[in-house]
Amino acid sequence: MKPYSGKNALVFGGASGIGLVTAQLLQERGAKVTVADLSDPNGDLHGAPWLRCDVREPAQVEAAVQTAADGKNLDWLVYSAGIQHYGTVITTPVEEYDMVQSVNARGAFLAARAAIPRMKAGGAIVIVSSVQALACQDGVAAYAASKGTLEALVRAMAVDHAKDHIRVNSVMPGTVDTPMVRASADSFRGDGPLEEILAEWGSSHPLQRVAQPAEVAQVIAFLLSDEASFLTGSSYRVDGGLLAQLPVRL
Structure with missing residues (x-):
């Protein structure tokens, strides 16, 4: 028997990036997985149900949770939906700030609000946050604020x-090779090759590279599993040592 057989998981933002690889990993280990996303995973989930869902809409989030629970219980919730916009508090339009908050933070609130009543004892939630909740690059005011909100929400829900014997944790990735990061890199690369700017971003991490989505998915799967039964209210940096270093080079 596969280790996650009998587990029922719902992954918001599971059509690409970390969410997709997490859904694939849970499925490979025997869990029943449902993906909720605006985008179609295009067959990458080997028959797992895909529910079209705008996480800004409470009714759609509630419907996704209800469908995934299928009249039974939901064991695991992963919230990996997220968008990135660049700007300071001066240059970020109010509407754009609200959009980032509504997808990255409010959507997680809506997902948990719908899921927790359908979770039995032993349930677990993992939120995909970011190291930018703790330390920021230039021009990420809206994004960093949304991730900081997520971290506070994780602690509140855990307490x-x-x-109810439901655990809540977050993962805080550094730079990960996802479609969202590649889109960001493309907007900054100028005339240079995309892989060159990804390598440059990776070089700021002590491990000298960006992460692969599977490296984050492995941590998410662990935090969901019974092996993490005494872990709740915590944030786990999957950042290649990024926040362990000082910028001063000797």
Whole structure:
């Protein structure tokens, strides 16, 4: 029997990047996986149901959770939906700030709000956050604020629902080779090759490279599993040592 047989998981933002690879990993290990996303995973999930869902819409989020639970219980929730916009508090339009918050943070609130009542004891939630909740590059005011909101939400939910035996944690990736990161790199690369700017970004990490989505997915799967049964309310940096270093070079 596969280790996750009998587990019912819902992954928001599971059509690409970290969410997709996490859904694939959970499925490979025997879990029943449902993906909720605006985009179609295009057959990458080997028959796992895909639910078209705009995480900004409470009714759509509720419907996705209800469908995934299928009249039974939901064991695991992964929230990996997210968007990135660049700008300071001066240059970021209010509407853009609201959009980033609504997808990255409010969507996680809506997903948990719908899922927790359908979770039994032993349930687990993992939120995909970012190291930018703790330390920022230039021009990420809206994105960093949304990830900081997520971190506070994780702690609050962990405390509130410990009595229900539901655990809540987050992962905080550094730079990961995902479609979103590649789109960002493309906007900054000028005339140079895309792989060159990804390598440059990777060089800022002590491990001298960007992460692959599977390296984050492995941590998510662990935090969902019973092997992490005493872990809740915590954030796990999957950042190649990025936040362990000082920028001063000796």
